[in-house]
Amino acid sequence: MEKKIEPCLKVSILLPLTWEHVSKHFMLALVGLVRSGERAGFECNLILSSQGYTDDNRDLLTKIALMQKADYLFHIDADQTYPANSIGKLIEWLEANNEDVIGGITPIRTNPNMPLTFKFGDESIGEKYWVPVNTPVMSGVQKVDGMGFGGIMTTARVYEKIGGHPWFKRMGKEADAYGSQQLGEDVTFYKKCRDAGVAVWCDTDLRNGHVVTGVFMMEAPRA
Numbered sequence: 001m002e003k004k005i006e007p008c009l010k011v012s013i014l015l016p017l018t019w020e021h022v023s024k025h026f027m028l029a030l031v032g033l034v035r036s037g038e039r040a041g042f043e044c045n046l047i048l049s050s051q052g053y054t055d056d057n058r059d060l061l062t063k064i065a066l067m068q069k070a071d072y073l074f075h076i077d078a079d080q081t082y083p084a085n086s087i088g089k090l091i092e093w094l095e096a097n098n099e100d101v102i103g104g105i106t107p108i109r110t111n112p113n114m115p116l117t118f119k120f121g122d123e124s125i126g127e128k129y130w131v132p133v134n135t136p137v138m139s140g141v142q143k144v145d146g147m148g149f150g151g152i153m154t155t156a157r158v159y160e161k162i163g164g165h166p167w168f169k170r171m172g173k174e175a176d177a178y179g180s181q182q183l184g185e186d187v188t189f190y191k192k193c194r195d196a197g198v199a200v201w202c203d204t205d206l207r208n209g210h211v212v213t214g215v216f217m218m219e220a221p222r223a
Contacts, residue, residue: 008043011072011087012065015048016057022078023211030076032084040088045070055185058149058168062159070156077150080106081209089206090153093141100161100198102141103152104206113210117144117202118187120194130187144202146190151208162192 013033030046037044047064049057058075065073072091076082082104083089090102107113121131130146159167168185193200 037087100158149186
C-alpha cells in the first residue's frame with residue numbers, strides 16, 4: 001500500500017523593496033528563513049515588488065500571493081533580521097490556536113533599542129490614535145493591537161475577513177475612518193483587523209533584529 005503524501009503548506013515570503021542594495025545581514029537571515037522553512041516541510045516562495053511606496057508594494061505582493069494560492073503570507077522588511085525558525089514557529093502557533101495574525105518582536109532603530117508594540121488610543125479622551133508601547137518584560141505569545149510589519153505571518157483567509165483591497169494604505173488627516181493623523185500601512189492593516197474582530201498576536205520570544213550600520217538587537221532596560 002502506497003504511503004499517502006500530504007500536500008505541503010505554501011508560504012509566500014513577501015518583500016517590499018524600495019532600494020537597490022540590501023544588507024548582508026538581511027540576506028543571510030533570508031537564506032536561513034527559506035532553508036529552515038523548507039526543512040520543516042513548507043513550500044516557500046519569495047516574491048518581491050518595488051513598484052513605488054511601501055503600502056502599494058505590500059498590497060500588490062498580497063494580491064499576487066493570494067492569486068498563487070498561498071496558505072500563509074510572511075511579510076518581511078529588508079532592514080531587519082529574523083530567527084531562522086520563524087516560519088515554522090509562527091505557522092505552528094497559528095495552526096494550533098486557529099488564529100490569523102502573529103509576528104515576532106522587533107527593537108526600534110534608535111537608542112535604547114527597546115522592543116516595540118503599540119495600542120490604539122481613545123481619541124475621545126485626548127489620546128493619540130495609536131500609542132507606542134515599549135515591552136521589556138514580556139514573555140511568550142501576547143495579544144497586542146499592533147507592531148511593526150517586518151516578520152508578520154498571516155493566514156490567506158484573513159484578507160477576506162478584514163474586507164476588500166486595499167489592505168495596506170498609508171492614510172493622512174483627511175482619512176477620518178482611520179483617525180486624525182498620518183498612519184503607516186501597518187497601522188491601517190491592524191485597524192482593519194480590529195474592526196473585523198481579528199486578534200493580533202506577538203511572540204515576544206521570537207526576536208528580530210534591526211539593521212542600521214550593524215544589527216541592533218533588543219536592549220534590556222537600565223535601572
